[in-house]
Amino acid sequence: MKLGHFELGVPVFLAPLAGVTDKAFRETFCAVGGEHAWTEMISAQALIYQNSRTLNILDLRGEAEPRIIQLFGRDPETMARAALLAIDCSANVIDINMGCPVPKIVKNGEGAALLKDLPRAQAIASAVVQAVNVPVTVKIRLGWNDDEIVAVELAKRLESVGVQMLTVHARTREQFYSGHANWEWIRRVKKEVSIPIIGNGDVFIPEDAGRLIEQTGCDGVMIGRGALGNPWLIPLTQHYLKYGVILPEPLIEERIQVALQHFDRVLRYKGERIGLNEMRKHAVWYIKGVRRAAQLRGEIMHSRTPNDLQSVLRQILQR
Ligand SMILES: Cc1cc2nc3c(=O)[nH]c(=O)nc-3n(C[C@H](O)[C@H](O)[C@H](O)COP(=O)(O)O)c2cc1C
Secondary structure (H helix, E strand, C coil): CCCCCCCCCCCCCCCCCCCCCCCCHHHHHHHCCCCEEEEEEEHHHHHHHCCCCHHHHCCCCCCCCCEEEEEECHHHHHHHHHHHHHHCCCCCCEEEECCCCCCHCCCCCHHHHHHHHHHHHHHHHHHHHHCCCEEEEEEEEECCCCCCCCCCCCHHHHHCCCCCCCECCCCCCCCCCCCCCCHHHHHHHHEEECCCCEEEEECEEEEEHHHHHHHHHCCCEEECCCHCCCCCHHHHHHHHHHCCCCCCCCCHHHHHHHHHHHHHHHHHHHHHHHHHHHHHHHHHCCCCCCCHHHHHHHHHCCCCCCCHHHHHHHHHHCC
């Protein structure tokens, strides 16, 4: 598939994951062979006010193209202004969040709240498309709840104002992350519009991605939770979709080496205090499936300095 002038084949995207897919994670993802990443979602309003944490999230220097920035907000004009600022920071695709289920976001009329106000959702997309000269994409859920599925109607509205690609997370807002993603709706959306559709929800092994494409006809897939502590899943899935071959998963030594390199990047970008805090959760994900994981988890959570945490990880290498 094509997005603007980018030829992406059948892309396997790393999902936007707030608090996870920061610069350190994205660099680690690229280092293990991943290609297409999204930023964490960024508040349009905070971007306009040049909030310093937001500007850090926007650091895209040295990253591979297309550099996809995800914005959230409720006001069309603010979103359009924020999109222009994002492009100044070298974004070359603007994605709009219409799926975040978190109460503090939806109560402001942002994220998944837009699933209840389709004219506003359309006006936001239209304002951003009019303002910028790069592709604009949107990420949606199916609807607010099972009685209010709006995915097909919303997809048509977004296509009509010039949105160039749509990611469908096949859950409702009320589901949050529970139950199963209902891929059938991805198939219906794909049938009703001509822009590329990216299928999302419950891809945890490469074969899931194969089934998702086969069952829905979607043009690419996006992986979120499956990539936690496991950035390899995405290049392995890409390889499977291209050649039909499942490559072996990395050995534990490689996993730990990559976790240590990830930690160095987190420390570089976030400093010791925040970096240690954030790396604890990543480290717990990286050691999933390792022998004595429960005990190691305790040691990770109790590590008081970066050195403590690095020692716990190195211990695994020495075993
Ligand atoms: C910790 C976490 C943070 C997330 N942050 C975002 C976000 O910033 N923007 C967004 O559109 N979706 C976000 N999502 C949703 C994911 O991008 C994805 O749609 C969802 O996890 C379903 O895909 P999966 O089944 O592969 O995990 C987040 C999900 C998780 C678990």
